[in-house]
Amino acid sequence: MDSVDLQVLATARRWAAEGRRFAWVTVARTWGSAPRPPGAWLVLREDGLVEGSVSGGCIEDDLVMRMRDGRLAGKRPFALVYGVTKEEAERIGLPCGGTLEVLIEPQPDAALLDELAERLSQRQLVAKSVDLSSSLVTLSAAGRGAAMRWDGERLLTVHGPQWRLLIIGAGQISRYLAQMALALDYEVTVCEPREEYGPGWDVPGTRLVSSMPDDTLLEMVPDAHCAVVALTHDPKLDDMVLLEALRSPAFYVGAVGSRLNNAKRRERFLQHFDFSEEELARLHGPVGLPIGSHTPPEIAVAILAEMVAVRNGVATASRLPHRADLPAAGELRAAGACAVS
Structure with missing residues (x-):
């Protein structure tokens, strides 16, 4: 994960502390051209405020509409697929041939978010599991080499310094x-x-x-x-x-x-x-x-x-081609400079 995802997590925790309703969105799978990779995060507040991204902005607009009209309400996590057809991809604004599947958690557990933030602050490698059939969301220690998995029913994402x-x-x-x-x-x-x-x-x-x-x-x-x-x-x-x-x-x-x-x-x-x-x-x-x-x-x-x-x-x-007069990184040539050796 990167600093952008950490900012998403921090925003989600702040909204939870303020008592605001928000949804958690994770890119589960992509086909073809996609602006954001699997595992990318986004949080969406009930008033349409967004932190993070799952696309270049096209999916975000649709998610905002869904949040405002109540389609992202409830408690059970579910998946959405964008760009199944060429017509839909063009309507949404996805790149040509791109298809994107996201997993929505309409009501994230604030205590779980706090636990995730604490583990990450300790530089731990953490696996987050979301099971659609049971609605169970859990955190566990991840081993080196652990990778993201999505089978249509269970999403496993890995976070921390991989x-x-x-x-x-x-x-x-x-x-x-x-x-x-x-x-x-x-x-x-x-x-x-x-x-x-x-x-x-x-x-x-x-x-x-x-x-x-x-x-x-x-x-x-x-x-x-x-x-x-x-x-x-x-x-x-x-x-x-x-x-x-x-x-x-x-x-x-x-x-x-x-x-x-x-x-x-x-x-x-x-x-x-x-x-x-x-x-x-x-x-x-x-x-x-x-x-x-x-x-x-x-x-x-x-x-x-x-x-x-x-x-x-x-x-x-x-x-890469080197110009004869262009020093490589760490090779100082300025007049009077001490050359790295």
Whole structure:
């Protein structure tokens, strides 16, 4: 889930505390082109006020009409399907060929919303189940790898930090990267074994550990929802975690440094650690998209943007053309600047 969904939850809890009537809407399934993915949330108040979205606005208009004329009243959850026919899709305003199924909870349980918010504040992974036949809505702990399911009778959605980020080093870039990653609902662990850096770390919502980088990663048991970014500039630390990360299922592995230093790192791995070219191709170094970033927050933006690109299966920095005069993320070329190496 992302920060937009957290805002929806906060609004629903506020309306419940005010005694307002509202409905909870979840995208259960989509076919073809759809503006919002399965699992997206919307809450709709009795006076038509909306928080969140399940489409580009077309479905929302119909839901507002249904709320105002009483069709979203009652207590039992039910499903609605939009765009079954081409004519209906055009009437509603869905993209060509798009079909959208949503699940409506006309009267959400305020206590359950509070429990969900509390679990999420503790960075827990939570499964929410809505059963149409029994009208039962429950929350339970979700395991890593749990996924949303909808069979027409029961909707299971998973909420919380399903993506994890391990940052090596507690420097300036790490601080900005951690804050931005939290906004995208990553569970952030910062590994800093150097005693000079750890005491100054103060980013709320992150976990700081002082164990060695490779041990930290192995304890996390990395999976395909895990990213690893090495930012110490110290091969003795960065290489330790990269050696493990490149052979793990982690979806993203990056290391800060110049093109020259990253080329030397690849050469070391090839010669001394029996890595294949395919394994080394997974290393994003210099880390981040080549956007000419110079400052720590700019470098953090470039790193997180590349992580988003990899997650979404689009072109990454290794496949983008580099202008000869355009530095990669973390590769400073400004006059008098200390180059990252």
